Amino acid sequence: MTRRHQQIAEALRRAITDGQLPVGSALPSETELAATHGVSRGTVRQALAALLSEGMIGSRQGARHLVLSTAPSQSFTELRSFAQWAHASGHTPGGRVRESSRGTATAEEAALLQLAPGDEVLRVLRLRTLDGEAVLLERTVYAGWIAGAVEELPDDCESVTQALLASSGLVFAHGEHHLDALAAGTVDARELRVRRGSPLLRVRRTTTTAEGRPVETSDDRYRPGAVVFTVRNSTQANPLARTPAG
Known part of the structure; x- marks a missing residue:
């Protein structure tokens, strides 16, 4: 309520x-x-x-x-999904799964998801849109224990966060984000409609439950000019916020 x-x-x-x-x-x-x-x-x-x-x-x-x-703007002190942030900013989010497959966790994925190397994971490549324009390509790896629930979601699910809350009672409570830049590869260029080698903003994130159990780790790549990450700092706090590029 x-x-x-x-x-x-x-x-x-x-x-x-x-x-x-x-x-x-x-x-x-x-x-x-x-x-x-x-x-x-x-x-x-x-x-x-x-x-x-x-x-x-x-x-x-x-x-x-x-x-x-x-x-x-979205402060990273408050965890919101892409869709939640988009709606709060007055934009229309969209998305579609481009690829989805199960496999075994690499050593890096196992460490991030607190799994044993070789444990089963679900890898999903998802394109996100903002007001109908492709802006973000997500490469998400889900821990095996939540893989089935993710696979049951429709390919055009607007908010995985909200859908998993409704279907499984799963709450994404904590997130760790690392920002850097890289050149667009072949898949990035095709899906985001940019030239190969174009600079992309990358956000690598790992999300956990309130109890600290990792749910997913993701490599998110933003098309140039799609969004701006803004840092507003003071003597009390240094939140990182995301806003649409103007």
Whole structure:
């Protein structure tokens, strides 16, 4: 069930993205928001905290919150799937499995997934789209214990994360990401519709359950100009955020 502060946060997001609260404008005060929604100021602060974490608003000591952006970015301190991030940013995600096969884990895959070398894994090559445009090619290796559930998903499954939660109760709780760049290979060039050798942004990630059990490890390659990863740092935190390229 959606909590009250989440409903208020969503209402404010809509007001920002619809232009009712343009970039640079000030939000109503906490007291005004509390009266409008019939809640306590504490509930309002929870809603504002969500928008602060997404980079949509900013705060200054003793002043009202200001609108900074019309689209939320994804902070890597909050684990979201590609589809969840796309929807939150006002875009339409899509995807299709290009290849899927079972095999035995390599030494590197076994170490990342906490398996024994030679244990069974499922390898999936999946193309992701944003508003109909190919932007991301995922090479994901799933641990054998979740392979069957992944194989049962439709090839055009929009969000594997949400589908596995619904079908198996699986929660992706923690993720580790490593970013670098590399040249597009033959498969990358064909699927992402770029020239072979074009620079791609690569994110290598390993995702685990809340108990720390690895579910998947993936090599994700983004087409040039598709997305931007933004670092917003301060003396308190250094979150890494993903936003569409403008």
